[in-house]
Amino acid sequence: MSTLFNYGVFAASILLGVVTISVNSVTIFASATKKALDKPSYKFILGLAISDGMMGIFIPANIIYKTFYEQYYVKDTYSKYFYHCFLPIFPVLISFAASNVFQMVIAFDRCISIMNPVLHRNLLTKRFANFAVCAVFAFSAFLCSMPIYWNNFPNNRIFYSCVLLTLSLPYFIYIIVPAFAVNLACLFFTYVQVYRVAAARLSDNAKPLKLVAVILTCQAVCWFPHIVGTYLLLSDDQPKENLNVHNEYNLTIYSIYHCFLLLAMSSSFLNALLYSWRMPDFHTAISVNTITIIAATTRKALDKPSYKFILGLAIADCMVGIFLPANAIYKTFVEEHYVKDTYSKYFCHCFLPIFLVLASCIASNIMQMIIAFDRCVSVMKPVLHQNFLTKRLANRIVCAVFTFSTVVSSMPIYWNNFPDERILNLCTLLTLTYSFHIYVLIPAYAFNLVCLVFIYVQVLRVVAARLTNNAKTMKEIFIELN
DSSP, X not given: OOHHHHHHHHHHHHHHHHHHHHHXXXXXXXXXXXXXGOSHHHHHHHHHHHHHHHHHHHHHHHHHHHHHTGGGOOOOSHHHHIIIIIHHHHHHHHHHHHHHHHHHHHHHHHHHHHHOHHHHHHHOOHHHHHHHHHHHHHHHHHHHTGGGTSSXXXXXXXXXXXXXXXXXXXXXXXXXXXXXXHHHHHHHHHHHHHHHHHHHHOSOOHHHHHHHHHHHHHHHHHXXXXXXXHHHHHHOOOOTTTOGGGHHHHHHHHHHHHHHHHHHHHHHHHHIIIIIXXXXXXHHHHHHHHHHHHHHHHOGGGOSHHHHHHHHHHHHHHHHHHHHHHHHHHHHHTXXXXXXXXXHHHIIIIIHHHHHHHHHHHHHHHXXXXXXXXXXXXXXXXXXXXXXXXXXXXXXXXHHHHHHHHHHHTGGGTSSOOSOGGGTTOHHHHHSOHHHIIIIIHHHHHHHXXXXXXXXXXXXXXXXXXXSOOHHHHHHHHHHHO
């Protein structure tokens, strides 16, 4: 596959992963915090949300591994196959299997609740529902662990392809395809029965028909192409290394497989919309939680000058949480493929990724010092603090902090180790010079730490003089300094 296609699949998987994790996290959070959702039938929806959340985590991780990491390891021993092929694919297979089984269990639960509500109410308890959820995950793990011994290892032609090594064609034909066919047939049969009963009881049967059609269509559209694409990939046994005439065909099959994998992944957030968010109890719980979050961010009680510094610290820490993992992923999978032999390549591939991390880290440390100073003045000189610190001044201070962090972090534009032929592949060594670290970063960190210790010691002295029990204040100060 071309590099452009690899990055396209990578970006699409990350986007779908974020959407999937967000949607299913809301469902899981609502199930865990609302007593109205603590019902046996909702346990199955919770299990479906957990399995779909696993898809949102493990499928992008597996695609990242396959795109940037898989080709560098030859699986010439079973231990290498087990660690580099089976283990990355195993959680993906579990999430796939559990998601499909939970959809069948939910369909069967709805069918029993409509056709025989008394039996459903007496038989389905919370204990039984929890046991069924655990049994689904245990069955999925057992089914997906078969490639430990049922695989294509060893195969000299496909040592670099984990999918072809792990999923053998007999395992796919005799296990995965029948399981998918049984699941789809059960869904179709069960929801047809649900529709017949609902249509007989309701004067307007358009709504249940629409729901049944949407559920079955999403299941077929999302999963059937993936099954077909995987079969084409496994049945394509032309050696890519030796037969150049088949190389384009094999690349096409791999492209189709990855596109259909993303299509199957899209079912993980559609399930949350179909099975949980449309239900009244889940809809109410999710709406209440959303309103609570919005109220917490828009309350006038939090619109105070001192809280502007906490908001600035939160923004800086969020930037750290975004840019630091992104920089780690870039350094792990991409950095070594680019030789920084020109200044433009150094600027784009080295300075820019590290600049964002430096700016966010420096801003976070400075905001902590500003918050400490603000608390010290508010305790020692409350009248001066109240009259002097306005919202306008607080906003200016926050902007000044981010501006100063940007200026300090931009020094490696001219204060760097470029060019150095020994470290052209190492962005950190090219960007951060020894002198910049000694004369700028270390003094700044030491000054910040000394200021924090001095300020909070003053706060402790004032608070200890006013309070008889100062153990709680002492504990909070130690937490701040650590």
